[in-house]
Amino acid sequence: MKADLTPIEPSISNNSQAFAFAGLVLLLAALPYLIGKFGHVTMRDRFLSMHYQSGAFQHAYWEIYKNKLDVDILFMGGCLMAAGINSLALHQHLGQINPEMKIAFFVVTLGNQDADYFMLRELLKRRRVRFVVLQTPSVNRSYTTPHPACMFWNATQDKDMLSECTSYLKFRMYSQSIFEGLRDLVSIMRHNPTWKLCARYRGAIPTGEWVRMLDGGPFVEFRPSPVTVPLSELLYSSNPGAFAFRKNSTMSSYNKRFFMKTIKLLEENEIPFVLLHVPTLDEQGHLVFERDFLKSVCEERRVPLMGISKDRLLGGLSPKEQRLLYSDLSHMNKNGSELFTKTILHGLTQVYRDSTSKH
Amino acid sequence: MVPWSMTPFDRWLNQLTVSTNTTHALLFVIEFLIYLCLAGLAMALPERIRKIAFLCANLLVIALVYSTIMGLNVQYFARYVVVVLCFYFLTLKLANRGMWLAAVWAPILFLAGTRYFGPASMTYEFIGLSYMAFRLSQLVIIVRNRMVAMPSFLDYLGFSFFVPTLFVGPISSYTTFAASYSSVDRTRFPVDVCVQRIAVGAVKVLYLGAVLERVSYSGFLLDGNAHPPVDLVIAAIAYYLYFYCNFSGFCDVMIGAAGLLGIKVSENFNNPLSARNVQDFWNRWHITLTNYMKDMFFTPVAKALVTRLPPALSKHAIALTILMVFALIGLWHGREIRYVIWGALNGAAVVINYYYDIFLRRYLSRDQLNWYRKNRIIHALAVVITFSFICASLFFVGVNSEDMRGIFEKISNR
Numbered sequence: 110m111k112a113d114l115t116p117i118e119p120s121i122s123n124n125s126q127a128f129a130f131a132g133l134v135l136l137l138a139a140l141p142y143l144i145g146k147f148g149h150v151t152m153r154d155r156f157l158s159m160h161y162q163s164g165a166f167q168h169a170y171w172e173i174y175k176n177k178l179d180v181d182i183l184f185m186g187g188c189l190m191a192a193g194i195n196s197l198a199l200h201q202h203l204g205q206i207n208p209e210m211k212i213a214f215f216v217v218t219l220g221n222q223d224a225d226y227f228m229l230r231e232l233l234k235r236r237r238v239r240f241v242v243l244q245t246p247s248v249n250r251s252y253t254t255p256h257p258a259c260m261f262w263n264a265t266q267d268k269d270m271l272s273e274c275t276s277y278l279k280f281r282m283y284s285q286s287i288f289e290g291l292r293d294l295v296s297i298m299r300h301n302p303t304w305k306l307c308a309r310y311r312g313a314i315p316t317g318e319w320v321r322m323l324d325g326g327p328f329v330e331f332r333p334s335p336v337t338v339p340l341s342e343l344l345y346s347s348n349p350g351a352f353a354f355r356k357n358s359t360m361s362s363y364n365k366r367f368f369m370k371t372i373k374l375l376e377e378n379e380i381p382f383v384l385l386h387v388p389t390l391d392e393q394g395h396l397v398f399e400r401d402f403l404k405s406v407c408e409e410r411r412v413p414l415m416g417i418s419k420d421r422l423l424g425g426l427s428p429k430e431q432r433l434l435y436s437d438l439s440h441m442n443k444n445g446s447e448l449f450t451k452t453i454l455h456g457l458t459q460v461y462r463d464s465t466s467k468h
Numbered sequence: 469m470v471p472w473s474m475t476p477f478d479r480w481l482n483q484l485t486v487s488t489n490t491t492h493a494l495l496f497v498i499e500f501l502i503y504l505c506l507a508g509l510a511m512a513l514p515e516r517i518r519k520i521a522f523l524c525a526n527l528l529v530i531a532l533v534y535s536t537i538m539g540l541n542v543q544y545f546a547r548y549v550v551v552v553l554c555f556y557f558l559t560l561k562l563a564n565r566g567m568w569l570a571a572v573w574a575p576i577l578f579l580a581g582t583r584y585f586g587p588a589s590m591t592y593e594f595i596g597l598s599y600m601a602f603r604l605s606q607l608v609i610i611v612r613n614r615m616v617a618m619p620s621f622l623d624y625l626g627f628s629f630f631v632p633t634l635f636v637g638p639i640s641s642y643t644t645f646a647a648s649y650s651s652v653d654r655t656r657f658p659v660d661v662c663v664q665r666i667a668v669g670a671v672k673v674l675y676l677g678a679v680l681e682r683v684s685y686s687g688f689l690l691d692g693n694a695h696p697p698v699d700l701v702i703a704a705i706a707y708y709l710y711f712y713c714n715f716s717g718f719c720d721v722m723i724g725a726a727g728l729l730g731i732k733v734s735e736n737f738n739n740p741l742s743a744r745n746v747q748d749f750w751n752r753w754h755i756t757l758t759n760y761m762k763d764m765f766f767t768p769v770a771k772a773l774v775t776r777l778p779p780a781l782s783k784h785a786i787a788l789t790i791l792m793v794f795a796l797i798g799l800w801h802g803r804e805i806r807y808v809i810w811g812a813l814n815g816a817a818v819v820i821n822y823y824y825d826i827f828l829r830r831y832l833s834r835d836q837l838n839w840y841r842k843n844r845i846i847h848a849l850a851v852v853i854t855f856s857f858i859c860a861s862l863f864f865v866g867v868n869s870e871d872m873r874g875i876f877e878k879i880s881n882r
Contacts, residue, residue, distance in 0.1 A: 120668035
């Protein structure tokens, strides 16, 4: 307890310590480059090292690399779709139409279009997809930087990614991958566990884990009857008055480019698709609000856009009852997803049948 | 994960950064620089107003940390200040009546009350209370032993809310603080050495720690994927190194920052990775905590037990005291049972080492003992065993009980 009057000690007191410290820092900084050059960590390896909070990538891995069956309907989107589509209700309904129907989900968090694009690209190399439901870009798709998944997917060496990135983004991606260097080294030293892991995820709702993280308070079961909405009311092409397009809505050019690349990829592969709007609790009025750039996409490229406004979906319910359908202001809970899925199912099935019969 | 509700400032930061961790790191750096400027200016003022300006700089930056990094309302900080003021007046009153023991225990009882009986959120509402409580209780002993006079109101608050020791220690004593605070001797704190400490510390926290975290428990073993058993070993080693980089790096930054202000903060680490045994580890790891526990608990309790028990039992009395001290260290780290297990494991290891040392002294001659201690192979083996033990025991610190179950299920269900 005596006063410590000694002078401050340096962290590094000699040259060998300084060289060792600098060497360690530089080695870690160069690790992504060295692994890219000499190691063989592929995008496939990285699916199995993604943190579950970034998205259901283990499930996506199984769908892309392990499952060989054709996909009848593929759902792709972010957290809104993950929370809004009830896979149980979907399977029950579609199973009645065709018990053999195969549905796949690719849902990621954060909301960048690039991850969707890469997953789709990888899937289409391996499996035949008959129809795709794409979530319309959600509000937070304003990020100007790549999704963490893309940073870890060896994206710095992917031509598709490099063509979309500025030098600054490439630098950002490299600096992010530095933090993954040791994780990649582990992947090289011992193989990532594969099929046993994926077998456990098979059949599970892929988003269950992270949807639980949303702060929704205690869950109260509430199952209002779904309204019967004809397809003509759900589609922008037949009911443009129900849709409104916000001007100056934020979506980064980076994400826009990847969104358009996704659409182009689907068109090139002649896969029919529909854009699906998932209503949030904070939407106001009876209109389906979307980003202004989607209007031109839908009209010029004849991309089908489908959606239902919050008022139409939750019509007749008190604000208190409406709250029981959502985990927070944006994301539906089990009650909400069941209502939404059942409401759009007939329309969605019809679009699927119409689109696939044409092809 | 990016939080669902962000302030405009958060959004602006998110344009620059990727994750909230990075955002917090950037905020920390900004607030740290603000602190250095304000506190540095305060220390350059004439003595008359220096103390009050210094106190204001500290309080202002802590309030900033509360409202930004901690995301708490500043009223929590105001409550914290009131609590410390109460400690001051209570200490004065109890000291005047000669009730020193009560004055020593007051901050510790408050800490125990908030940590073990209050809501879990209280731990976050009183940032660094565990360090504060220890420093303030130690201060009472120092004053009672007449090593320093009872600090003035401003000195007491200045010491309590001294930013470099508030958040994660070190538990630097008031004697050390007062000696440099009242008469600043810049020759002991060369600017280049201080800046080097800050730079190396920052690299350890923000870079090495972040890289290691990605292969430790939270970033690796708990990523939602299945893992082979070898990953548990990788994660355990990485967690120890991450913990070391993070904790010692933060202490480096704070010691360097305090040095720039001309104030001495005690060293907290002395290359613990090279510890030869667990006792040696605790003399190198969180040194100020070890010294505190030695002064405040081990010495008085061991002395009391040894004098009351027959001489034949004195060794066992010391061993029992060691176990008690480590159980307390475990309890101090958190309210969950896993921390007590961690403390007890370390205590048991130190006790084993204590008896082993007695055994060696009894059965080996002085020359043999010297040979044993200087033998490089034995030394290397001892370092490896100690390192492995610390890695394994930190499992109870790095993983909460729910995740522990998850980890073993994942590994066993492969």
